[in-house]
Amino acid sequence: MNLPNLEEARKRTLKKSLIVKNNYDFKKIVKDQKYFLKTYGCQMNEHDSEEIRKYLEILGYSKTTILEEADIVVLNTCAIRENAHDKVFGYLGRCKHLKKEKPDLIIALGGCMSQEESVTQEILNKHPYIDIVFGTHNINDLPKLIIDSKNKRQIEVLSIEGNVYEDILYSRDSNITAWVNIMYGCDKFCTYCIVPYTRGKQRSRNLSKIVEEVKDLKKEGYKEVTLLGQNVNAYGVDLNDGTNFKMLLENVAKTGIERIRFVTSHPWDFTSEVIDVIAKYDNIMPYIHLPLQSGSDRILRLMGRRYTKEEYLRLFKEIKEKIKGVSITTDIIVGFPNETIEDFNNTLDIVNTCKFDGAFTFIYSPREGTPASKIKDNISKVEKEKRLYELNDLVNKYSLENNKKLEQKQVKVLILGISEKDNNKMYGYTETMKLVNVKLNKELIGHIIDVKITCAKSFSLDGEII
Ligand code: SF4
Structure with missing residues (x-):
């Protein structure tokens, strides 16, 4: 035991x-x-x-x-x-x-x-x-x-992370899209997060083994891979041999697999070189999930996030300028201990500036064992919920606005299966990771097809085959 x-x-x-x-x-x-x-x-x-x-x-x-x-x-x-x-x-x-x-x-x-x-x-x-x-x-x-x-x-249960295992076999959920783990654990130790304790320190997989896995998936007919890690931008740092995420991304792009995505990014480790590689290769999808967490420098410091509001905005701007048609989503936590109305308004400001394509928003709750759990959780549940509703209203407004821009436009959709809400429709995702429902036959599951967007909502798009 x-x-x-x-x-x-x-x-x-x-x-x-x-x-x-x-x-x-x-x-x-x-x-x-x-x-x-x-x-x-x-x-x-x-x-x-x-x-x-x-x-x-x-x-x-x-x-x-x-x-x-x-x-x-x-x-x-x-x-x-x-x-x-x-x-x-x-x-x-x-x-x-x-x-x-x-x-x-x-x-x-x-x-x-x-x-x-x-x-x-x-x-x-x-x-x-x-x-x-x-x-x-x-x-x-x-x-x-x-x-x-x-x-x-x-x-x-081992408290100490051990070896990095290669050649792991998987019984995958899908035969169209696949997760490819590129690293384990995380070294960032954001003060509210339990992950570095439950998943251990960062350990990167071998670059050539990852590329081999993607080549095999391509041979098996997979259309899309998502490179997976708690902080993919720090990939390779622990290997101490110059390997980095830019090199990995470029090598994976050269396999020729049709679509490449990655999650999750930490703004602190996101380099200009990575942005340039995404812009250079058509098979790296123009979609980035870039967690913000808060728009207040004071709260970002308490969270141990290592960037300021200005630095985040500079990175956001560079991504938008260099990657054509990119969509950006984010994560935001409301009600972190000591978050004042002014701090919260700073978060709303940054949402108004960035007009994210979408956001996962959360109410802060302390996790036992983390440094933040030692700070008094001094914001009432009612106040946290009030801030969350206000934030969600704003996030949804921009999400809809961004989606509306796609109406009557042609987009490429990878069809993944039958829509849960309407059995007569198929669903899939655009290159920018927007959910599209479209009426077509099942034979097109697993294909990338051209779709005209007919109606945009906050969380999905309706389209018709061209
Ligand atoms: S929030 Fe993300 S980057 Fe920060 S410690 Fe947790 S997993 Fe690591």
């Missing part, structure tokens, strides 16, 4: 990670049994679930989307928001109930939440029906933990 320790994770300096080949030396252990996998949180977790799914399938489990049919339930959890904990434990209540009817059911909990020491302790003390707990640093131990759980409960 191994328990994580957040404080230890923060103080530690990372020894250089070894790059090792992942081990698939295990066999099918079950027949006619089903797995139910539920994923919470960000794209990184979605992609980790594609790895988890592969292990489950190699062991012989097949997928079910009905909890009651499962022989093994795996919850891949998120620790970013305060209510994530309640949601997961609420769901575990259902699993516990099911286990009373199916005593052989295996319940496994993984992801960022299990990296929190308090959560692992809570499971040890209060939730004996959970058979396996694993963390973000040892996903590849899952097959062994499942096999060993037949004899004994398995709680194995």
Whole structure:
């Protein structure tokens, strides 16, 4: 049994990670049994679930989307928001109930939440029906933990990140678009964020291995890859050999895959060279998610974001000037401790200046173990909600305005599937990452087609095939 320790994770300096080949030396252990996998949180977790799914399938489990049919339930959890904990434990209540009817059911909990020491302790003390707990640093131990759980409960969460694994196999969600992990962890330690503690220090993957993975995906027919990391612009810094994100992006562009995207960027590490590469290659999509978090220098300092409002605006301007037709979205937190009305108005000012294509907006909530959680959370819930509504109104206004500019224009859309809201329509994304619904036949799924936009709304566009 191994328990994580957040404080230890923060103080530690990372020894250089070894790059090792992942081990698939295990066999099918079950027949006619089903797995139910539920994923919470960000794209990184979605992609980790594609790895988890592969292990489950190699062991012989097949997928079910009905909890009651499962022989093994795996919850891949998120620790970013305060209510994530309640949601997961609420769901575990259902699993516990099911286990009373199916005593052989295996319940496994993984992801960022299990990296929190308090959560692992809570499971040890209060939730004996959970058979396996694993963390973000040892996903590849899952097959062994499942096999060993037949004899004994398995709680194995590593507080120290280990090797960087290459040649990982995935059971991917889509055969059109694919996540490609380029790095693990984050070194930025923004004061409100739990990620550097739950995901560890930054470790970059080998550049040529990433390019190989993209080439393989292209050969398999994938149209789009999204390079994935907590702070992709810092890719390579930890390798100490001059490798950087600009080099990676350029090499991936040269594979000729049709569409390349990347998330997430930190403004502090975003270089002019990266902007130039995006502008140079047609297959790097003109879409950038550039988290702002706050428009107040005082709050940015308290958040440990390392840039000022002016620096953000300078970067924003350079991106807009150099990359033709680029769309930019952002993340904004309201109600950070001590955020005054003046600070909040500064955030509104920057939204008015940048007129973002969209924004993910959040109410601040403290995460245990982070430096910000030690500052008194002194803004009332009512006030935080009031600021959020005001911000959302503004964000939605600009989102609609930007989308309206596309009406009657021709755009290229990669068609991904049937629209959830209207079965007669297909949905896909423009190069600038705008959701488009269009009436056409299923044969065009996986194709990039020319569409005329007929109606623009705040969050999506309607179009017709040209
Ligand atoms: S850069 Fe992103 S992932 Fe890293 S600490 Fe800051 S908010 Fe968290």
